[in-house]
Amino acid sequence: MSLIADLKDAIGADHVLTGADLARFRTDWTSHYTADPVAVARPGTTAEVAACLRIAARHGMPVVPVSGLTGLVGGAMTTGGLMISVERMNRIREIRPEARIAIVEAGVVLDRLHEGAEAAGLYFPLWFGARGSAMIGGVLSTNAGGSNVLRYGSTRALCLGLEVVLADGRVLNLMSELHKDNSGYDLKQLFIGAEGTLGIITAAVMKLVPRPRAHATATLAARSLPDALALLNRLQEATGGQVEAFEFMPDTYMRRLVEARPDIGEPFTPRHAVNILVEVGATAPRDSTPDETGALPVVSLLEETLAGMMDEGMVLDAQIARTEAQRRTMWQRRELAAEITFARKPAIDTDIAMPLDRVAEFLDRIHARLPDLDPGAETLTVAHLGDGNLHFTVFPARQDDTIADEVFEAVEDVVQDLGGSFSAEHGVGLSKLNSMRRRKSPVALDVMRAIKSALDPEGRMNPGKVIPSA
């Protein structure tokens, strides 16, 4: 039988899409990448995923796992391969509040998990713009980050257990709920962040955390980036490490924001160079219970810290969110980043990380170098400053074939020099294969290739992604 017939036989004809039904799988959120799969299989269970993988193995067919299609690096695209979408595996199997865990299938949309955790009085702390579409399978496969990594870590730090189907269809059950387990190699770590090149994640045990009872949220202008970092350190000290988000939006970001969305408005007039969105989450009752004046202690801590730094001239201006609506506006300014970045084309966008105290130096050096490459280029920066993670975008004036690569090279030169990484939270996919080839040590690449061949000897799992050819 043909591949398609075998698949229809295994999971039902309705769940094997071909022809016009493939339309929504032909590109991803970026619309920069396109896909042309032979079919999309939509298995409903782990056993069906295993059956699809056995069939693909029999037919020697490359397989690309797909979930929410919100990736930014082309990791779920394929030409001629079989897409396996986990979108029908969308059950939250169980939430156990007393153990603070959620057992979820790979097709659960991130926001559904947020809602499920909230209904159980808890919080799932992975938070980024695409949360309404991104699914757990993709989130794990890219080790996604976002705005709360500062306090709670990336996806890897939130995963206790994993279920994976291997290239040959065997199911690897690692669904542990334990906080300590040293029974051999910690295999789940291999599949988190592997972008589907080693197997398909079908389910996971995720940690939940206490839901903050109150937030203290502010937008402020700092005199400089070092002053902003001093604020972060003082706030971490004052709150015992409860800062959840520390986001940097420079003046150029604010200008583009109001151009794109004049309805939202800027925080400060005149505009400042270094704008920070900071949020502290209060989980203890004494931080979140109003005092005799009606003030929330966590908000008072933030106010006092900001007031002290205004007296010292390190903070130039600040707004505290007094209502949930004001808080939402502050976050909206930050979360429009993707829309602002991708509204203008061509855009050369990066996702880089460096030690926190080198961010200012990075910006100085890259802005000094860029005019040599393209005097008319403009830039846009928005950053998870608390993680040293910048989304630095260049809008080139030069419209030739090499400008993008020249900009990437220039950025990577500075990043490497500062001990940073060319890929912080979006993954590698197709878009950073060149960077992997140029910047990753040959020994590390060799070890990755050895692991890849050990687990996927035929090289059929998401081929051509993450690891550049030798």
Added chain:
Amino acid sequence: MSLIADLKDAIGADHVLTGADLARFRTDWTSHYTADPVAVARPGTTAEVAACLRIAARHGMPVVPVSGLTGLVGGAMTTGGLMISVERMNRIREIRPEARIAIVEAGVVLDRLHEGAEAAGLYFPLWFGARGSAMIGGVLSTNAGGSNVLRYGSTRALCLGLEVVLADGRVLNLMSELHKDNSGYDLKQLFIGAEGTLGIITAAVMKLVPRPRAHATATLAARSLPDALALLNRLQEATGGQVEAFEFMPDTYMRRLVEARPDIGEPFTPRHAVNILVEVGATAPRDSTPDETGALPVVSLLEETLAGMMDEGMVLDAQIARTEAQRRTMWQRRELAAEITFARKPAIDTDIAMPLDRVAEFLDRIHARLPDLDPGAETLTVAHLGDGNLHFTVFPARQDDTIADEVFEAVEDVVQDLGGSFSAEHGVGLSKLNSMRRRKSPVALDVMRAIKSALDPEGRMNPGKVIPSA
């Protein structure tokens, strides 16, 4: 040339031990395991480790990495292999307080890192009895746990970067300081907890955390284990998750403690069944600054929580440490566990993990089953209760060849049934190979073997450890 001559040539004759000089390497802390290496090489640099591994490869010689010899599972033992000790690589290369990192070599003793961090105003939160001898290389290779995992995680959670020498002598440099880095597979995860079976860890970038400015420490008697867990949850809520340690010592433990060390004394008379050592660490100034009555707020929080639960009858008695000396006595009672356990032979000791709320059930079930195996057996339990990690020891009355295996089987049956693990924090080494064979899924074992052959095709790195033969 011979292996020994080659090694002497590469790292100096003084640093290749043979004959009588091997004495201190012939056993480990347990004295249960013995070693008979052909030699011990003591390289002083990463380049020398690489040279030793190239020489071993040339001679087809098995290699066993050795650091502090405080392991409990025989992981550093060998008969006929070459031991490579990292003890001379004992430099703290750098501590950068502003980045909260320490860059250390594999031979740094854990307590030296504690001292280095303290001198920088910070804390390295990995804490267990053998800290005066255990070295970072072994700590990473076993993914060591201890008493502060509840708040800070196991070793894996504290490692940002790693340097590893592979079986063929190539150096894999993964010494990142970044908190976000998605540039391909996270290779360091493979080597953490691999017990030297995939390569030799030579250096690492470790996270430091703010040093608690004050501790609130208490020993208390709870009415039951569920009541103790209720206390843990209330304290986590009240303090915003600042509980650092939550250790369980039952009445049988206290009895053995006073037998072994009458000078230390018991906390309560009459003796209670469920004794807990709890410690909260206050990192924020407002928790650690005495109020107008001279009381530390963090201590008041603990007192109030305990007082409330005494009123409800859930806590039967409690002592708060008022001085550092009292705090030390409380910790000494807990840290004598290894001495008490290993003082009496034969002892069948385990290191098991389970969901926190199943610990009481585990103890009930195993104590119901044990008399069928050995009516005269006695038991000893001490637990990192906050992690669901028990050290459950059986002192058998039966003195035959099969009792140990029967007890392990009985314990593992219950543990597996409760969703637990036969190995929580000590690793596998030699001692848990049978458990790996019996309890780990065949697919997981196959994947471990595939990774092992990919990175160590000749099977020379710490052979016979961690992964049972197929």
